[in-house]
Amino acid sequence: MEPEDTSLCPICKEHRENADHNNSVNHRFYFMKWAYNEYRKALVKDRHGIVLEVTEEKMKEPSSNCNQILTSASYKIPLACDFQTVDNKQSFTIVRTFVSYLNSERLSVHYVDHYSIPPKYAKLLKHGLRPFDKMTSAEENDLRELNQLVQRLTKDNYSKFWHILLWMEEKAQGLMLTKFNMEEVTMNIINDKVLVLEVPGLAEKRPSVIVGDFIRIRITGDHTAYKGFVNKVNEKTVEILHVEEELMDCIRTDPGTKLDVSFILSRLAFERMHQGVDRVVRTGMVATLFPRINVRRNSNIIHELRDSDFCNREIIHNFEQKNAVLKILNSVQALPYIVFGPPGTGKTVTIVEAILQIKKHTKKRILVCAPANSACDVLALKLMPYCTKDELIRIHSTTRERNTITKDLMEYSNVEDDEFTKVEMKKLLSYKIVVTTLTLIGRFQRDYNPDCVFVDEAAQASEPETDIAIGLLSVGKQVVLAGDPKQLGPMVTDCAAKLGLGISLLERLMNYEVYKPDASTKAYDSNFITMLKLNFRSHPNILLIPNQLFYDNNLEYVIMT
Known part of the structure; x- marks a missing residue:
């Protein structure tokens, strides 16, 4: 037997001529x-x-x-x-080895990536902007630059600050989802076109799969990947649509086909937040989000309100609510107006009355938003008795389940032939009041320019999320934020939360002098902010502890009659 040629590389079958x-x-x-x-x-x-x-x-x-x-x-x-x-x-x-792009007039591209994470920052963001082993000099320089940018949010670094934190959050959420990838699982087919996948931990929101996310599916042992669209999230399963027929046929032929599944984070919400941040800077609205120490007070009252003018007569007997409505109606300041208070004090009732009074006394176009569908539904239901179907529309995503809303609300919604539809801009502009989520309103950022933006549950939204709505305004237009910074804040990962993404715009603004109570009187300046004090929901014994710990004993228990 001839001796083995050790100079021959077993991988490429060439002679090793040198150490390189x-x-x-x-x-x-x-x-x-x-x-x-x-x-x-x-x-x-x-x-x-x-x-x-x-x-x-x-x-x-x-x-x-x-x-x-x-x-x-x-x-x-x-x-x-x-x-x-x-x-x-x-x-x-x-x-x-390459990635290529198809250029064809027949190809219809439905989605284009915007604000994607810069490759040179990907590893730095993955490590939470902290040093890691074997960093290159370029990575060290980039890390110093990024850490310098996120030290403190200012008017000048507004866009860069939030872009970095949004990239960090996107990276963290994407990594969290990978922990729940599954191998060698099976799926069922229902209605001949829907794949059903059981997801462990889904009931506990782990992973936090939402409608609109994507799922990558491979036959175990095969490199070919198929992408599916999450159409419905149940308690323990997700329903997946728009999967290629090749895979569907394979599962129909053999329902026991083993599949490898990975979750793909939807970037849509992140893209709209990036766009919102840029628009806030581009329109000049960013200046109103950084109040000066000495703000000029303007107490001019153009629209007086008699008791008989109020749609909700209960407000007549609540001084804070009544005064807040009057201030918002007259839009006495250029800064955002804040309505805050604990649960049960009537924040939503207050802004609904303010919206109705603006509709009645002005020709302003009003946008009403909240982070979640449930809050938007409540707002729309409270507005509906005082608005015609030509004045008010509740816009839902086309992927929302119809059985999650009431029949009455359906009549004020973007529904045709019993299905949610996309709203054309011309039709949208015909309404005086538009109610939708903060993320969904980003779809209309090009041509929809309201005069007023109301954000309910504003303490639960991150600042870039709120910017999606504020970015639709021009300088001089009105912003009203309602919420309670003492309750749950934005749901974000720890790394981005620590740098500022976990603080809502409402909470950040309340740290400015103009929104703080007077040091001697403990009273707030009602030209900028109203604290609602009458609590209609809690027993006085339940109210006692949070009143002492968080609200300076300002809350008053009211017996409902």
């Missing part, structure tokens, strides 16, 4: 191929490749089959294409 052999392009390529084959199972069924018949001349044609194959897909592994001419006289190989 392992860094050669040829060796690195074959090593990637070897690693892929070593750690991944063979392809299943007939997915072994594509047979092409080409001539040397045809290879040069832009429209050739070969060129179509090479330029119509995204390859995440080394690709080796072996070609032989029809007359078998010549053969050649194209080896490349």
